[in-house]
Amino acid sequence: MSMLNDIFIAPFTEFEFMRRALAGALALALGAGPIGVFLMLRRMSLVGDAMAHAILPGAAVGFLLSGLNLFAMTAGGLIAGFVVAVLTGLVARTTELKEDAALATFYLLSLAVGVTIISLKGTNIDLLHVLFGNVLALDDQTLLLIAANATITLIVLALIYRPLVIECVDPGFMRTVSSAGGPAHLAFLVLVVVNLVSGFHALGTLLAVGIMMLPAAIGRFWARDTTLMILIATASGAVASYAGLLVSFHFGVASGPAIILIAGVLYLSSLLFGRVGGLVRQAFPGRHLEA
Amino acid sequence: MLTRRQALAATALAALFVAPGARAQDRLNVIASFSILGDFVKNVGGDRVEVATLVGPNGNAHVYAPSPGDAKKVADAKLVFVNGLGFEGWLERLVKASGTKAPVVVATKGIKPLERAGEHDHDHDHDHGRADPHAWQSVANAKIYVANIRDALIAADPAGKDAYSANAAAYLAKLDALERDVREVIAKIPADRRRVITSHSAFGYFQDAYGVNFTAPQGVSTEAEASAKDVAAIIAQIRKQKVAAVFLENVTDPRLVEQVARETGAKVGGTLYSDALTDDKGDATTYVDLMRHNLRQLASALVS
Numbered sequence: 302m303s304m305l306n307d308i309f310i311a312p313f314t315e316f317e318f319m320r321r322a323l324a325g326a327l328a329l330a331l332g333a334g335p336i337g338v339f340l341m342l343r344r345m346s347l348v349g350d351a352m353a354h355a356i357l358p359g360a361a362v363g364f365l366l367s368g369l370n371l372f373a374m375t376a377g378g379l380i381a382g383f384v385v386a387v388l389t390g391l392v393a394r395t396t397e398l399k400e401d402a403a404l405a406t407f408y409l410l411s412l413a414v415g416v417t418i419i420s421l422k423g424t425n426i427d428l429l430h431v432l433f434g435n436v437l438a439l440d441d442q443t444l445l446l447i448a449a450n451a452t453i454t455l456i457v458l459a460l461i462y463r464p465l466v467i468e469c470v471d472p473g474f475m476r477t478v479s480s481a482g483g484p485a486h487l488a489f490l491v492l493v494v495v496n497l498v499s500g501f502h503a504l505g506t507l508l509a510v511g512i513m514m515l516p517a518a519i520g521r522f523w524a525r526d527t528t529l530m531i532l533i534a535t536a537s538g539a540v541a542s543y544a545g546l547l548v549s550f551h552f553g554v555a556s557g558p559a560i561i562l563i564a565g566v567l568y569l570s571s572l573l574f575g576r577v578g579g580l581v582r583q584a585f586p587g588r589h590l591e592a
Numbered sequence: 593m594l595t596r597r598q599a600l601a602a603t604a605l606a607a608l609f610v611a612p613g614a615r616a617q618d619r620l621n622v623i624a625s626f627s628i629l630g631d632f633v634k635n636v637g638g639d640r641v642e643v644a645t646l647v648g649p650n651g652n653a654h655v656y657a658p659s660p661g662d663a664k665k666v667a668d669a670k671l672v673f674v675n676g677l678g679f680e681g682w683l684e685r686l687v688k689a690s691g692t693k694a695p696v697v698v699a700t701k702g703i704k705p706l707e708r709a710g711e712h713d714h715d716h717d718h719d720h721g722r723a724d725p726h727a728w729q730s731v732a733n734a735k736i737y738v739a740n741i742r743d744a745l746i747a748a749d750p751a752g753k754d755a756y757s758a759n760a761a762a763y764l765a766k767l768d769a770l771e772r773d774v775r776e777v778i779a780k781i782p783a784d785r786r787r788v789i790t791s792h793s794a795f796g797y798f799q800d801a802y803g804v805n806f807t808a809p810q811g812v813s814t815e816a817e818a819s820a821k822d823v824a825a826i827i828a829q830i831r832k833q834k835v836a837a838v839f840l841e842n843v844t845d846p847r848l849v850e851q852v853a854r855e856t857g858a859k860v861g862g863t864l865y866s867d868a869l870t871d872d873k874g875d876a877t878t879y880v881d882l883m884r885h886n887l888r889q890l891a892s893a894l895v896s
Contacts, residue, residue: 316824317855437823438847440854546820553821 312550318437322546325439325447325503326560329512330538332451332496335458335531337517339489342469342527346517348404349510353497355385355408358415360501365419371442375498382494385411390487436503436546436556443502450499454492461485466527504557512538515564522575537567620749623669625680626653627869628728629699629737631879633673635763636741640752644669646683649871653679658686666690671748673741676700679725697744699737703727706796726794726866730801731771734879735764770880777887778802781894787835788890789826789852794866804890807835818848830856837893839864861893 313319340346359381363373385407392407393400439447458465464485468475475482500509520534545560573580619642624630630645637643644665647653653675666672667690674680676698687696705723727733742760746753778786786804788795795806807829829835830852838853839861853860864886865876876882 312820312824316827318823318827318851319820321851322820435818435848437818437820438851440847440850549820550824551821553819555818556820559819 308551309547312547318439319546319550321439321444322436322556323543325444326436326512326542326546327539328444328448328451329496329500329503329509330516330542331535332454332492333500333509333513334516334520334535334538336454336489336492336496337513337515338520338527338531338534339465339469340493340514341517341521346514348401349493349497349513351404351408352382352385352493353501353510355411356382356494356497356501358411358418360498361415362418371446371502375446375502378498378501379494381411381415382498383491386490386494387487390490394483435505436560439503447499447503450495454496457488457492461488465489469527504560508557508561511561511564512541515561515568516541519564519568519571522571522577522579525577537564541567620671620745620752621669622671622673622745622748623666623694624673625675625683626651626867628867628879628882629673629675631869632699632734632737632763633741633745636738636756636760637745638755638759640749640755641745646686647868649869649874649877651868653867656680656682658682662686663690666694667692669694671744672696673699673744675725675727677703677705677723677725677727695744695748697740699740700725700727700733701736701740703733703736706800708793708796724796727797728879729795729866730797731767731774731883732801733797735767738764738767766880770883774802774883774887777891778804781891784834785836785894787833788837788839788861788894789830789835789849789858790839790864790866795864798886804894823848823852826852827855830858837861837890839889839893859893862889864889 313323337349340349356378359377359379360374361377362381363370363375363377366377367373385404388407389400389404392398392403396403398406461481461484464475464479464481467478468482468485472482496513497509500512503509504512516534516538517530519537520530520532523533524530541564542560545563546556548554548563549556549559571579574582576582620637620640621642621644622633622637624633624643624645626647627645627649630643633641633643646658646662646665647656663686666687669692672687672692672694674683674696677700705727708722708724728737738760742756745756749756781804783803787807788804789807793806795804798804799806807826830838835856835858837859838849838856850860852858865882869878869882870876876885
């Protein structure tokens with residue numbers, strides 16, 4: 302009993318930084334899970350990645366202007382993300398260019414602008430260290446920011462849930478019954494940006510995408526129903542966070558990658574054994590139960 | 593008709609040939625790889641020497657990425673001063689790429705290298721790749737840097753021998769005074785309070801020379817990310833050994849250090865400068881200022 306306690310519970314009771322890391326990662330998983338599922342259902346799985354690149358320069362510029370300041374880096378990231386999201390939406394809706402192409406152009410421009418500003422400024426402070434946030438060093442401010450972002454995400458998602466789901470399933474039908482599709486889509490993109498920004502404080506920009514997309518893909522292999530898919534995604538994000546922190550604690554590997562790798566292990570086993578379209582399931586379909 | 597490949601080749605060639613010929617000064621052009629070394633060279637060279645540094649103030653020489661402008665600076669130089677001991681891993685390629693014929697002077701020549709922090713006691717067959725490069729953190733070593741720089745400058749510019757010797761002697765006297773002050777201040781700190789945590793283990797030589805114990809949550813290079821295990825070990829160590837203070841530095845992520853301090857109640861000292869001078873607005877614009885600043889920070893956190 303005491304050994305189990307040492308392995309699974311003591312790290313968190315003994316060390317405050319582990320409790321903070323767990324709280325931060327769980328809050329992150331709570332918001333990122335549903336966002337990831339909708340991204341996946343809308344065939345926008347790579348949008349998270351592109352958006353992360355769009356945010357990175359904004360955060361870097363915020364850092365250069367006022368140092369390691371949570372507010373400046375968050376504001377910079379949000380501004381860069383929103384600008385790219387809105388411009389992408391505008392171009393996709395008013396010109397021949399499709400959304401993916403529009404996003405590609407704007408995130409690349411954003412990245413180039415950011416790198417240029419950093420190089421003009423001429424400092425050589427280790428930006429990667431700053432931009433890859435550290436889940437082990439969450440202070441009160443950062444924790445509150447992550448929790449607030451998760452709360453906002455869940456509330457807004459509850460409000461736009463119906464139009465969002467219908468647009469995922471049948472956009473043509475959505476257009477005939479309601480004009481809420483456009484605004485819901487825009488609100489959703491804003492949520493994507495908000496969650497990525499909160500993710501880069503905890504895990505760093507690139508891994509923030511991981512905690513969004515891997516749980517969503519896991520959910521896809523276990524459920525057909527959107528609600529269940531979201532629940533499974535969120536739960537597996539939470540499990541990955543907890544297990545990843547434990548692995549980092551016991552085996553001395555970096556925490557952010559550990560969390561994502563655990564999610565990766567969950568994904569691979571879902572890919573193999575998932576109830577919905579898992580590879581083993583496909584090879585041995587079992588008996589058909591329908592009459 | 594110019595093909596694209598020809599155009600590219602022409603541009604590259606032009607870039608190569610623009611480099612020399614642009615300067616018409618009789619001062620000796622030299623390069624120092626980073627700001628602290630540059631300060632030493634300035635002090636010894638005085639106004640006979642024009643010093644350019646590659647990694648400027650506040651920069652991190654461990655992960656520096658040289659720019660084409662740096663290659664041009666190196667190509668123009670008569671002497672290239674480097675720290676050595678594996679500090680500037682990127683420099684060898686830069687020197688080669690620039691095609692310079694300037695001799696490369698290793699300023700740490702003659703210094704007895706310490707092993708990197710955290711690897712004491714294992715094996716003493718010296719593996720040179722594992723030496724701690726931050727030798728300037730002991731003033732006695734700084735004096736060796738100065739002597740090496742003086743000799744190299746005299747060899748490159750024999751006409752300035754008297755000036756270089758005089759400058760070096762004056763600067764060495766300053767360093768002697770600095771060394772006395774360091775020892776005096778440290779002597780006032782009770783022996784059981786001379787334990788300090790910093791986020792970057794650059795103070796091995798300071799520890800060795802002056803008896804203040806430094807521990808870091810990260811290895812000697814700033815590239816490795818600390819794991820939960822490392823952080824927990826540091827916290828446990830602070831609690832057990834009653835470490836008195838935690839310090840931040842100007843080159844690595846301070847958030848981690850703040851978290852450790854929050855959790856243990858150890859005092860958070862100000863910034864200890866390790867690898868780089870600050871720019872003109874900072875309070876460590878020269879090596880002597882840097883050492884005095886660190887000393888003040890240590891004293892104010894540890895005495896009390």
